[in-house]
Amino acid sequence: MRIGTQGWNYDAWVGPFYPSGTRVGDFLSMYARAFRTVEVDSTFYAIPPAKTVRGWAERTPADFSFALKLPQEITHERRLRGDDAVSAMQLFFDRARELGPKLGPVLVQLGPDFGPAELPALVQFLPRLPDDVPVAIEFRQRGWLTDGVLALLAEHRVAVALTDARWVPRRQMLALAERPTADFAYVRWMGPNRDIVDYSRIQVDRTRELEAWAAALRALAGRLDRVWGYVNNHFAGHSPSSARDLQRMLGQRPVQPDELGDQLGLF
Template sequence: MPIRLGTQGWNYSAWTGPFYPDGTRPAEYLTTYSRAFGTVEVDSTFYAIPAAKTVRGWASRVGDDFTFALKLPQEITHEQRLRHASDQCAQFFDVARELGAKLGPVLIQLGPDFAPDELPALQEFLPQLPRDIDFAIEFRQRGWIRDDVLALLTEHEVALALVDARWVPRDTMLELAARPTGRIAYLRWMGPNRDIVDYSRIQVDRTHELESWAAVMPMIASRVRTAYGFVNNHFGGHSPEHVRMLQRMLGMPIVKPEALSDQLGLF
């Protein structure tokens, strides 16, 4: 199945011990992470466009089959609200392409105050997106989930991000899984709140939620080129273990923590 699972971010010192082997240095996190999972969502690009040198450094630390999902900068999504942002978009996409074949999808994460009455901005923005990059869009108001918006996304082959969070009911998202709008699928497990601050262990049992998603993921993957899925630490406390839970449910190969320890010793 064309399914790629990973976490939202990799630079967490609390993962050292439960995920990264003891003694792993921060500079080794990404390489070690890439031996366990085949993709990662990069949160830092939401806050600023990275330097091309930084992006090339990411690419150099992972294998050829690894992909990075990037967030479109908040300057475009939250400050410009998708309008008059062609220069910033061009700059961001030029930097993103430094990843080469390791560039995965780009997430257009809209703010919770981006309401359906701003549909004209979306209608103007989507035709400007480059065709050589896959896109997903995340709405944080349920009023966006309607047929004309889904038709617009389908027209421009932009995936509706399927998000397990407080903004849209899970049952609605699970139903939308059968209606892909893009060349790829993009799933995010966020959790209902941000109360969790200890990322070293699972603190909330999310087995039921993950089982619900695992039941539909083969169907999702069969309808798109690749289905990407990313777990946030706030979903239950320790996102690497939740990714492994999904892998087990889907019958995917799992790299065990002890294997990462063995590999670290080779470098």
């Protein structure tokens, strides 16, 4: 089970997480000393240059993994349809493979207006996904979560992203954790809203929610090959702290911020 955060490039983390004086260019290298995986948000907005992707790989240790979001051009603008969407997807996966063995799962994040009536687009899209990269899909309407759709995803070995957020009740997501459609799980802790603007400290006690998820993840770990999980700053205010809490609940040893301070001289 690999637990990390959604992104690493936050100035507000300097002090509470990154040692004081850490340069922006060293954020990723320092982050990778605490966590073994990260979800990259920037790929949602544009396909990254190959040089950028190789730079991520070069600044992280051998056992690190990146989760990448499929670009919104494919999911939101082209809505999974057409030859242009397929071409963009092929280019994206080619760039993603620049990570080599550090490439983890790809997240297909559908828009909140992409409803079950667009099932034909999903049916045509799934067979075009590559076989060599694990893919998870995030639905933002409850109507998608039917036996038929789960069977379709299982046919293509695509996971349902288990997301703790406002659009699907937590109890339904925890129930879905018992019905995996792939040999891995992809979990996202988003929070109920985006009111939090200070990312330097925990502002909401999410202990009960995390304990429920930790129990679900322990059960999943006995059935699946891999579990990836990523915490957003909006979940409780400071995602590195929430991720460490999850690690403790899962029996993992978190790396504390004061331990990172001992490494600053290496930069």
